[in-house]
Amino acid sequence: MKTLPFIYAGIFCLMFNYGLQAEEAPADPIVTPDPVHVEKQRSGKFHNKKVSYRVIAADTHLQDDEGKPMASIFSTAYFAEDTNEQQRPLIFFFNGGPGSASVWLHLGGFGPKRVVVPSQGENAGAPPYPLIDNPLAMLDIADLVFVDPVGTGYSRAIGEYKNEDFWGVKKDAQILSRFVRHFISEHQRWNTPRYLAGESYGTTRIGALVRELQEGWNAVNLNGILLISAIVDYQTGDFFPGNEQAFVNFLPTYAATAWYHDALPNKPELLAPFLDEVREFALNDYTVALGKGSRLSKEERAQIIDKLHQYTGLSKQYLESTDMRIHEMRFMKELLRDKGQVVGRLDSRYLGTDADSAGEMFEADPSGYGIAAAYTAAINDYLGRQIGVERPETYQILNSKVYVAWDWSMGGSPREENVINVAPLIAKGMRQNRDLRVFIANGYYDLATPFFATEQSFAHYGIDPQRVTMTYYPAGHMMYVHEPSLKQLTDDVRQFLLNQ
Known part of the structure; x- marks a missing residue:
């Protein structure tokens, strides 16, 4: 019985609103401002x-x-x-x-x-x-x-x-x-x-x-x-489950970034020929290795991880733990983690610092807020x-x-x-x-x-x-x-x- 007043009130409100709507004047026409x-x-x-x-x-x-x-x-x-x-x-x-x-x-x-x-x-x-x-x-x-x-x-x-x-x-x-x-x-x-x-x-x-x-x-x-x-x-550039292309296609940019920041174990003198070498590895050995999945032998896996280490500067332990697959956002945080720095996404020449150096990804893009x-x-x-x-x-x-x-x-x-x-x-x-x-x-x-x-x-x-x-x-x-x-x-x- 306690609900009845609410029911009647609801019906009254509906009737009252309907009555108001019925008596409302037509809506004003939409006015388009003059172009500037x-x-x-x-x-x-x-x-x-x-x-x-x-x-x-x-x-x-x-x-x-x-x-x-x-x-x-x-x-x-x-x-x-x-x-x-x-x-x-x-x-x-x-x-x-x-x-x-x-x-x-x-x-x-x-x-x-x-x-x-x-x-x-x-x-x-x-x-x-x-x-x-x-x-x-x-x-x-x-x-x-x-x-x-x-x-x-x-x-x-x-x-x-x-x-x-x-x-x-x-x-x-x-x-x-x-x-x-x-x-x-x-x-x-x-x-x-x-x-x-x-x-x-x-x-x-x-x-x-x-x-x-x-x-x-x-x-x-x-x-x-x-x-x-x-x-x-x-x-070619989106990271989602089952898409190995992105890991392959980002690798030369990881290599260029590590080269720029002197993060490689053995830095080549010139960037362009170094990137040609990385492209060749990405198109062939790396693509095949990712395609093999669990069928990759321990020896093959060790060779791929060693190459990735040489080309990205990331530790072999880190590359092992990521299953040889480097996500762009993780890379930006990991590359210079030991220095407490993160690299930019829009431009990896830019460096920033986060409040938390242990995080998985940066808190903001230094190449974004930088300009x-x-x-x-x-x-x-x-x-x-x-x-x-x-x-x-x-x-x-x-x-x-x-x-x-x-x-x-x-x-x-x-x-x-x-x-x-x-x-x-x-x-x-x-x-x-x-x-x-x-x-x-x-x-x-x-x-x-x-x-x-x-x-x-x-x-x-x-x-x-x-x-x-x-x-x-x-x-x-x-x-x-x-x-x-x-x-x-x-x-x-x-x-x-x-x-x-």
């Missing part, structure tokens, strides 16, 4: 050539097939003045995450300004951080567009759409391909050479964009794609104070909500969705477009997207090696923070563009 558009005239000297150019920092409002607003994409574009636009390459830049704005490529070395951080793996500390002219930018030969996907930078869903509607491998590629088409229409660049440039997950994004742009009767063919710190086949504040300060100062973009929202450098909610499906059958792999999409794009070329930049000290995994990806799927340019730099994931590598990288990209 800021344009400035600037000049600079690039590759010893003075260039006058326009900066356009703006929102691009995209509509769905029914003409309803769906997404506002923020980009910063640079157009040289007094040039033959139809002959100049147009390059769209994307960073990764997923969930990262394009700030890293923008102010790291490809835009007309760049933020300076210590070049040899030191922590950048507190502000002020120098934001200087960048004579290495390619504005003398190309126009540049730095794009922030939905949920990053100032980009967002609008109208009745939600940000999550665009968070996924295929969904992201679909909205960004719509942006590319809109942009080249707005700026009348349909018959100009076109390139996509991406870093990290941005290279995955580009693989998906090759399909979205080039396939079908409304094809937008590309002259080239620039992949910086590439990850196109996740099986993050500098780039955050630089992009906000540049867009706000120097360009004049005034808006109340926070510029999202790296939005973790995007990564957590990301839909990793690619639109294929369930059996094909276990591991993300866009390498076949790039291969197909090259088969169907005879002029599509690929430039790949690898950092020797990149423990996020190891160079040997990238080499493996592009050695398969029928990709034409004659149209792939593979380059290497003595730095990490963002090799442009290392000034000698930045100079070599921009020279290499410039040569790639001029050879179109």
